[in-house]
Amino acid sequence: MPIQYVDLFAGIGGFRYAIEAAASKHNVKTECVFSSEIDTYAQKAYQANFEEIPYGDITKIDEKEIPKHDILLAGFPCQPFSIIGHQKGFDDTRGTLFFDIARILAAKKPKAFVLENVKMLVNHDGGKTMAKIKNVLNDLGYFFDLKVLNALDFGLPQKRERVFIVGYYKDVDYQFPEKSEKTFNLSEILEKKVDQKYYASEHIVQKRKSKHVTEHFPSIWHENKSGNISSYPYSCALRAGASYNYLLVNGERRLTPREMLRLQGFPEDFSIVVSDAQSRKQAGNSLPIPVAQAVIESLLPFLIEDKRDERRNQTKIITDHFEKNKKVYCA
Numbered sequence: 656m657p658i659q660y661v662d663l664f665a666g667i668g669g670f671r672y673a674i675e676a677a678a679s680k681h682n683v684k685t686e687c688v689f690s691s692e693i694d695t696y697a698q699k700a701y702q703a704n705f706e707e708i709p710y711g712d713i714t715k716i717d718e719k720e721i722p723k724h725d726i727l728l729a730g731f732p733c734q735p736f737s738i739i740g741h742q743k744g745f746d747d748t749r750g751t752l753f754f755d756i757a758r759i760l761a762a763k764k765p766k767a768f769v770l771e772n773v774k775m776l777v778n779h780d781g782g783k784t785m786a787k788i789k790n791v792l793n794d795l796g797y798f799f800d801l802k803v804l805n806a807l808d809f810g811l812p813q814k815r816e817r818v819f820i821v822g823y824y825k826d827v828d829y830q831f832p833e834k835s836e837k838t839f840n841l842s843e844i845l846e847k848k849v850d851q852k853y854y855a856s857e858h859i860v861q862k863r864k865s866k867h868v869t870e871h872f873p874s875i876w877h878e879n880k881s882g883n884i885s886s887y888p889y890s891c892a893l894r895a896g897a898s899y900n901y902l903l904v905n906g907e908r909r910l911t912p913r914e915m916l917r918l919q920g921f922p923e924d925f926s927i928v929v930s931d932a933q934s935r936k937q938a939g940n941s942l943p944i945p946v947a948q949a950v951i952e953s954l955l956p957f958l959i960e961d962k963r964d965e966r967r968n969q970t971k972i973i974t975d976h977f978e979k980n981k982k983v984y985c986a
């Protein structure tokens with residue numbers, strides 16, 4: 656019996672890759688019974704790689720029509736938390752996309768969930784936003800914990816800090832994963848030869864290099880909103896809406912779509928079927944797959960044991976029924 660899951664705000668399938676990789680480590684099968692993604696370009700990429708077109712706008716989907724599942728996965732957008740009201744519990748999230756997760760949890764009652772968001776969510780509005788989310792999850796009867804994890808600690812050369820919220824229908828001793836022993840290597844991410852179109856203009860390159868001298872090679876140079884330049888042997892966080900020259904390899908060229916996908920942990924056989932601009936947006940919106948995989952790997956043993964208990968109970972019910980009616984069956 657496979658572990659069934661739903662993939663909400665699916666993007667280009669980061670969570671899907673993560674749970675499938677985690678399940679393979681535990682030698683169990685998984686089945687995606689429902690996926691949803693509103694962006695048509697992301698839908699196109701998802702279809703190319705999973706042979707499945709996600710459903711569209713989750714706010715328009717009746718939660719009763721979503722199949723039963725064991726675990727809900729959602730890298731939900733953080734906006735618009737600023738419009739959350741001032742009431743308590745479930746109603747406090749109406750008007751936000753977290754509400755759609757909450758109504759699905761309420762209707763389908765999966766055993767577990769894993770949610771991912773930007774780390775600023777933890778302290779947004781002085782902690783009031785997270786307090787409201789906690790109230791909702793408590794009202795729904797879930798035990799849960801959260802932690803900010805950095806992709807740098809899980810073998811990716813990208814400083815990307817994200818909060819993961821892990822919940823279960825009963826109180827289990829869930830432990831977030833420790834840092835990976837695998838170290839990152841920027842050289843493994845970068846392509847040896849890239850098209851000239853990825854190179855910044857000579858004016859921009861000279862301007863950057865006049866402001867900054869790096870100690871690292873290879874390196875990715877980062878320019879912040881104030882115009883300050885820094886460089887590291889890893890990338891700062893990919894951003895969907897960043898300026899065109901926000902990150903420059905060795906201060907000279909932009910990252911290619913394949914390099915951006917590698918920075919998020921996507922496999923080499925991931926099919927790129929959209930423009931460079933859309934690829935940059937998709938990579939910037941995605942989650943770091945090895946981090947999500949490690950989080951799910953730590954959760955799966957509880958789900959696996961529950962599934963085994965279900966099978967044992969079903970077998971006992973069938974056996975007891977047969978024994979009770981043996982004379983009728985064997986007459």
